[in-house]
Amino acid sequence: MEILLIRHGESEADILNVHEGRADFLLTERGRQQVRLMAERVQSEFPPQIIFGSTLKRAQETAAVLAETVRCPVEYLPELQERDNGKQAGLPYAEGNLKYPMPDLPHLAIEDGETWFQFRMRAESVLSHLFHRCEGHYDRIAIVSHGGMISALLQSFLRMPATNVVWFESSDTAIHLLEKVEPQRVVKALNDTTHLRDLD
Incomplete structure (x- = not known):
C-alpha cells in the first residue's frame, strides 16, 4: 500500500508570523493556489482512493480540494492535528x-500543551489505526496534515526511536510518498514540491 503524506498550503499564520500549532488559521489565497497545483499533480501522478485529513481549517480545506479534484472520499480525524502547543x-x-x-x-x-512523547504516541496510534483499516482495501491512501505531525508520522513509519534528533521538513503542500510492503517500508519521495515551480 502506498501512503501520500501531504502538508497543507500556506496559511494566514505564515503571513502574520505567529506560532500556529493548534491555532486554527485559514489558508491564504497563495495557499489556495498551491493546493490547486498540488491536487492537479496528485490526480495526474498518484491519485489516492481515500483521504484522511486533520480537522484544523488549513488542512481541512487542503484535503477538501484534493478530494474534489481526485473524486474520492475524505474523512477528518482530530488525531491528525498538529502538536498542541498550548498557550504558545x-x-x-x-x-x-x-x-x-x-x-x-x-x-x-508547554503550558496547556502536549509533550513530545504524547505527540509521538498520537502519531504512532493514528498510523497504526490507518494501516489496520486500509491495508487490503486500498492500494493508495493520502493523509493531509501539518509539518510536525508529518515528521512524527515519518518517524513512526520508519520505526525510529521516540527520542531522536531527526526532523523531516515539509514545505507548503509538500508531498511525501511511502510504500508499505511488509517487512519493508519504502520511502519513494520526501518534501516534493515540484508542482510549485512555476508559481510566482
Whole structure:
C-alpha cells in the first residue's frame, strides 16, 4: 500500500508570523493556489482512493480540494492535528518563545500543551489505526496534515526511536510518498514540491 503524506498550503499564520500549532488559521489565497497545483499533480501522478485529513481549517480545506479534484472520499480525524502547543498558539514568534519556550525534554509540555512523547504516541496510534483499516482495501491512501505531525508520522513509519534528533521538513503542500510492503517500508519521495515551480 502506498501512503501520500501531504502538508497543507500556506496559511494566514505564515503571513502574520505567529506560532500556529493548534491555532486554527485559514489558508491564504497563495495557499489556495498551491493546493490547486498540488491536487492537479496528485490526480495526474498518484491519485489516492481515500483521504484522511486533520480537522484544523488549513488542512481541512487542503484535503477538501484534493478530494474534489481526485473524486474520492475524505474523512477528518482530530488525531491528525498538529502538536498542541498550548498557550504558545497564535502568539507572535518572539513573544511566544519568550513566555512559553518549547521544552528540551520530551516528557515536558508547554503550558496547556502536549509533550513530545504524547505527540509521538498520537502519531504512532493514528498510523497504526490507518494501516489496520486500509491495508487490503486500498492500494493508495493520502493523509493531509501539518509539518510536525508529518515528521512524527515519518518517524513512526520508519520505526525510529521516540527520542531522536531527526526532523523531516515539509514545505507548503509538500508531498511525501511511502510504500508499505511488509517487512519493508519504502520511502519513494520526501518534501516534493515540484508542482510549485512555476508559481510566482
